[in-house]
Amino acid sequence: MSNIVLGIGDYGASDRPGSMxxxxxxxxxxxxxxxxxxxxxxxxxxxxxxxxxxNRAKGAECPGYFADLGVPLLFEEMVRLGCQRQxxxxxxxxxxxxxxxxxxxxxxxxxxNVLAVKKVLWGxxxxxxxxxxxxNYSRTVSLYVDSGGVTVSCPGRGQWQI
Amino acid sequence: xxxxxxxxxxxxxxxxxxILSPNVSRLLQVLSTDDYELDDVVNIVKYDAALTAKxxxxxxxxxxxxxxxxxxxxxxxxxxxxxxxxxxxxxxxTGELFHKPLEGYDGGQNALWRHDLxxxxxxxxxxxxxxxxxxxxxxxxxxxxxxxxxxVFSPFWEKVVPEALGxxxxxxxxxxxxxxxxxxxxxxxxxxxxxxRHWDFPEPLQQAILYHHTPQQAPEEFRALAFAAHLGDMCxxxxxxxxxxxxxxxxxxxxxxxxxxxxxxSLAQILLEAEIQFKKAISxxxxxxxxxx
Numbered sequence: 467m468s469n470i471v472l473g474i475g476d477y478g479a480s481d482r483p484g485s486m487x488x489x490x491x492x493x494x495x496x497x498x499x500x501x502x503x504x505x506x507x508x509x510x511x512x513x514x515x516x517x518x519x520x521n522r523a524k525g526a527e528c529p530g531y532f533a534d535l536g537v538p539l540l541f542e543e544m545v546r547l548g549c550q551r552q553x554x555x556x557x558x559x560x561x562x563x564x565x566x567x568x569x570x571x572x573x574x575x576x577x578x579n580v581l582a583v584k585k586v587l588w589g590x591x592x593x594x595x596x597x598x599x600x601x602n603y604s605r606t607v608s609l610y611v612d613s614g615g616v617t618v619s620c621p622g623r624g625q626w627q628i
Numbered sequence: 629x630x631x632x633x634x635x636x637x638x639x640x641x642x643x644x645x646x647i648l649s650p651n652v653s654r655l656l657q658v659l660s661t662d663d664y665e666l667d668d669v670v671n672i673v674k675y676d677a678a679l680t681a682k683x684x685x686x687x688x689x690x691x692x693x694x695x696x697x698x699x700x701x702x703x704x705x706x707x708x709x710x711x712x713x714x715x716x717x718x719x720x721x722t723g724e725l726f727h728k729p730l731e732g733y734d735g736g737q738n739a740l741w742r743h744d745l746x747x748x749x750x751x752x753x754x755x756x757x758x759x760x761x762x763x764x765x766x767x768x769x770x771x772x773x774x775x776x777x778x779x780v781f782s783p784f785w786e787k788v789v790p791e792a793l794g795x796x797x798x799x800x801x802x803x804x805x806x807x808x809x810x811x812x813x814x815x816x817x818x819x820x821x822x823x824x825r826h827w828d829f830p831e832p833l834q835q836a837i838l839y840h841h842t843p844q845q846a847p848e849e850f851r852a853l854a855f856a857a858h859l860g861d862m863c864x865x866x867x868x869x870x871x872x873x874x875x876x877x878x879x880x881x882x883x884x885x886x887x888x889x890x891x892x893x894s895l896a897q898i899l900l901e902a903e904i905q906f907k908k909a910i911s912x913x914x915x916x917x918x919x920x921x
Contacts, residue, residue, distance in 0.1 A: 474867070474903060491868030493876070514867075514903070515896050524900060531900075566862050567803060568880035572892050575866060575899070602876040604868055621734035622793045622873030 472497075472512045475531030479509030479543045480611050488608040492562030494576035496583050496599070497607045498537055500544050501557040501614040507547045508611045511540040515575070516582030533582035541590055558587060559616055559628055560597040561607045576600065598628045631813035632788045638814055639822065641780050648827045649721035651676060655714065659769050660830035666705060669713055674701050682716055683708070691911040711752065711768050712909050715745060718772060719913065725779050732785030733778060735872035740778060745909055746869040748772035749902040751860030757888045762852035763832050770836035770853055771860035773829070777820025777837070778871060784812060793873060804877035805841050817841050844883040852887045859884055863899055869906070 470478040472489040479500070480487055487510045489497050500509045511530050518525030518532035529535035545551050560583060563576035571577075580599050587593055598605065598618055608617045619625040651672055658668045673679050680701055687704035688697050698704045705713050719726055719741065726741035733739070751771030755764035785792075785808070792807035801807045808815040821838035829837075832850050836857045839846035843854035858881060865876045884890060 491870065491875075493868035493870070494866040495868060515900065520893070520896055521900055524904070564866075564876055566866060566876050566880050567878065568882065570880075570882050572890060572895060573862065573866070573880055575892070575896065578892070604865070604870055604875040621875070622789070623797075 470510075472510060474512055474514050475528040475536070477509070477511035477530040477536055477540045477543060479507060479540070479547055481505065481507045481547050483612060486608050486610045488606070490606045492564065492605045492607065494562070494564055494566075494579060496533070496560060496562040496576070496579040497605075498540060498583055498587070498594075499559045499561070499607070499609045499616055500540060500549075501559075501609065502544065502549045502555060503557060503614055504555060505548050506611055506614075507544060507549055508609045508614065509540050509544050509547075510607070510609055511536040513537070513579055513583060516578050533579060533586055537583055537586040538590065541592075552591065556592060557614060558592050558594045560584070560594045560599055561616070561618060561628065562605050563599040564602055564604060565600065567602050596628050629810045631811060632791075633784050633812040635813045638780065638784055638812070638819060641784075642819070642822050642826050645780070645823065645826055646723070651679065651717055652721045653828065655717050656769065656829055656833065659714070659766060660763070660832060664765075666710060669710055669717075670702060670705050672717065673705065673713065679717065679720060682720060683713060686712065686716060686912045689912045691908060708912075711749070711905070712912065714769060715748070715772065715909060715913065718769075725776060728779065730778055730782040730871055732782035732789050733872035733874055735778075735782075739871050740775060742910065743864050743869050743871045744772050744775055746864035746867055746902060746906045747774060747857070747860035749860075749905040749909070750863035750898055751856045753898040753901050754856050754859045754863075754888055754890070757890055757894060758852060758856075759887055759889055760852065762856075762887070764856075766830075766832055766836070766853055767856040767860070770833055770840075770857040773820075773824070773833060774837055774840040774857040774861055775816065775820065775871065776823055777816035777818070780823060781808075781812075781814075781816045781819045785816075788812065789873065796877065803879055804874045815841075841878050841881075843881050855881070855884045855887050859888070859890070863895075863902060867899060867903060867906075 470487045489512045513533045563580040565576040616628045748771035752768040755767035788811045795801040824834040835850035836853045839854035840857040843858045846854035
């Protein structure tokens with residue numbers, strides 16, 4: 467089966483039939499999924515913060531941690547597996563970016579992550595076709611290689627499709 | 629709303645909790661003194677052969693990539709740093725407290741440990757940004773202990789949690805803490821406080837546990853520490869290290885700005901630094917657990 471399980475700051479893609487790419491408990495982090503329905507290539511990155519300027523060393527060590535480095539790297543990985551460099555035909559979805567129940571904006575890192583990811587995607591000529599972001603609950607996300615389907619789950623809230 | 633669970637039953641469970649290891653009591657007493665030194669922690673470990681062996685095993689785990697093995701306790705402790713050593717002592721001397729699955733919260737095995745460890749590193753990072761003097765040295769330990777109440781509460785909570793989640797989703801209860809109080813007459817912070825009293829924890833830690841969701845209500849002398857634990861808890865949930873169905877279901881008390889100089893950028897730094905330390909601690913401690921199996 468050979469599923470890929472991503473931790474914080476990891477990215478990966480697979481074209482192996484029957485497998486999936488999965489990440490657990492996003493919190494304020496954002497998962498960007500990319501899927502090529504013709505080639506059946508599925509990829510995901512688990513982004514924790516918007517911008518690698520915050521800590522260049524961490525960016526060098528774990529580029530997927532930051533939106534500005536992780537999203538382009540995921541795209542490169544998709545291209546490596548045969549997807550078109552123009553990004554045409556890739557189905558992109560965004561998940562996560564939740565926030566704690568706060569009255570001020572300081573703690574709204576989830577929202578800043580979503581905005582940063584969108585900005586990078588636009589720079590690559592892409593945009594999400596679907597998103598399940600924000601609110602105040604953590605999400606576990608699975609992307610299936612065969613179908614491109616995205617399943618989201620959360621303790622106490624069950625499971626749903628995006 | 630009439631509580632569905634008798635608080636007397638919960639208190640009876642707390643009263644029956646086994647006495648904590650003397651190592652833990654001594655450690656917490658040492659940490660709550662103003663001028664403790666690393667030697668004081670070394671002294672707790674060195675008289676316990678099993679604990680000494682574990683500290684050495686963790687220091688020699690592949691995570692730290694040492695070329696030459698560490699063979700003396702002093703070197704191991706100075707190498708690991710006090711936070712990891714404190715984590716080993718607390719994890720190793722509290723039985724199932726941190727590791728048992730929390731069924732009431734849909735939390736798996738070690739969920740509480742992972743949450744508390746991330747919160748602890750975050751709390752100690754938050755403490756660096758304090759505007760005024762406070763027991764900053766206790767912030768790590770307060771973060772590590774803040775949710776102990778869930779250990780006792782979870783089996784009781786399991787019976788009513790579907791109803792609680794329904795109330796929260798439909799908005800008839802504002803947040804998870806209110807749901808706990810409404811349905812059981814108690815909440816996990818209060819239960820943790822009663823456990824801390826049962827075990828005779830130092831007063832600042834008792835208060836930080838009690839007020840970790842309502843730090844503004846803490847007595848003034850313990851308020852900053854309660855806020856450090858509160859913010860550490862929030863950071864852990866944001867990082868996805870929650871204990872299950874209560875993740876991100878508690879309000880932030882923004883009174884923190886009186887005590888900590890926190891901006892969106894410094895918060896991002898805290899999350900980043902806590903994650904680095906957390907990963908290192910989890911990897912080294914799990915190596916130690918695997919060796920034991």
